[in-house]
Amino acid sequence: MSVGVFAVVDAQTLADAVGLGAVYALMAVGIGLVFGVLRLVNFAYGQLVMAGAYTLAFTAHWRVAWSIVACVVVVVALSLLMDRALFRPLRGASPPVMLVATFAIAFMLQAIALLVDLRDDTIGEIATSIAPLNQPTTVHGVDIRKITIVAVIVAAVTLALLALLLMRTTIGLQMRAAATDFDTARLLGVRANRVIGFAVLLSGILAAIVSVILTVQFPFVGPDFALRETIVVLVGVVVGGIDRLWTATLGGFAIGFATGVINGALPTEDTVFLPSVVFTLVIIVLLVRPAGLFAWGRGPVERV
């Protein structure tokens, strides 16, 4: 089986798959951080990325560094606003209610983006300034786009920094405590708003990073920018195991990597059925390991 797969998967496919996996892993961390402290699946995460992408497009005539700064500022502000206006009043509501509320906000943000976008009577804006990073460079006969290298490095560095933060700082310890058992953590003096605010801030910064990377790869920005990616990452996060940040991140990487590899392995005329293959695989994994593919050594799994 594995020999058969690797026979048709070349180095090019693997390089693309790793690049896709790295971006998805970053998104997974952003979603996983908020889920850890709030138990909330934030469907509107993709719209944060979309807002960042629009910022990059609208500031395309600025110097690149300032454009990226603007992107971070907008996304983080929107992320904090979302927490204040939506997550805080909904704290303690049932999971379906919180999820549907984030749907509502996601569609609202998309509608706002469409209105802003349509001021020039065309749908979509092009982020030109950072597009050159998308050019390929050839390593041993494999075309690797510069952004893929950047994405992998950025993902690795960001994850390492995040690990340091979570393991070595007080706020990191508090966040881990809150993610394990919020009520007990509060009893022991962890301030809920501070921990949640910090998680939302971090997840906003991650969304900004993702929007820069995605905008380089797909410079055409529309209202549904990153929507598809968010859905796939949400699936990956649950498949990996949403209860732990590391399993969620691995899940995000895994679904990106698997999508890339399967896409390369399928005969060209069958690639239209890529979603069917990927999501059938998702169903199988969930049936076998409902608590998460990477959730080892845990208590009995909820299954009836």
Next chain:
Amino acid sequence: MRRYLDPALQLLAPAVLVVGVGIGSTLVSSSNEIYFLNALVSVAMVVAIYVFIGNSGVLSFGQMSFVAVGAFAAGIMTIPLESKTGVLPTLFPVLRDHTVGNLASLGLATAVGGVFALVVGLPLMRLSGLAAGIATFAVLEVTHNILREWTKIGPGATTLSLVPETTDALQATLGALAVVAAAFLYQRSRLGRRLRASREDPAAARGVGVNVHRERLWAFTVSGALAGFAGGLLVHLLGSITTEQVYLELTFLTLAMLVIGGLTSLWGAVVGALVVSALDSFLIEAEQGVDVGLSLDLPQGTRLIFLGAIMALVLILRPTGLTGGREFRIAR
């Protein structure tokens, strides 16, 4: 007395609402009629979804798959033979060379939805919580992908058109009533009660001998059949349909209707579907400019902004939905 009155009211109240909307559709101008009929088909879809999610407490994003297969089954089998070979030449011969009547097509949609749900539910109903939500979502993705790309069973990525528009005021009303009645009978039945027990406390339900997997599978199948039927109503209302119309957006909209009405009651499902439909219709009209005492003219494109904001607001103010997830009852 209350022993008989309460359940009677629980069925009557939603039924009266449905009939009221049905009668309303005949009183308004023909350009406004579509809003009422849409609302009735939404009731059918949301109640179908409620049968599983509301009674089991398990979140499913997959019920739109059954609406989709129902819609395409009913649509493809009612396109007149003389045009079918022309517009859908790639179909399997058995689908291409046969056609059925309007009512038979609704029956077919019900059967296809139910069987599909049964097959899918058999393994999936072992799952709970987020895993169940994501697995059912994966079913939606696979269904959408196959319907969209496999041209032997449908129109593929093109629009399925020339479907007879038979869902009129009478059919929409009777259809929505039938779904409401089926949901009511199911939740009052022994099956429904066992499943609701497992929703409230899975461990205790299992302790008294409820087979949670089997009960969930029942609800999933009934829900799938009703969703297929609702899909049949939908395709005969619209006359043409694409796979995109029964995919993500409608999934989110119907779920939002259910949650806004109140997840755990039939009354909530009906109220949510009607209230959100009414709000949406009003906002569409308001974008064209409407006169409600003072004249209201929303800028183009603001409908979804208002809809999203109002939905979020309702959930913040009333997290258990407009009905609180309770059935209709008159205060003592």
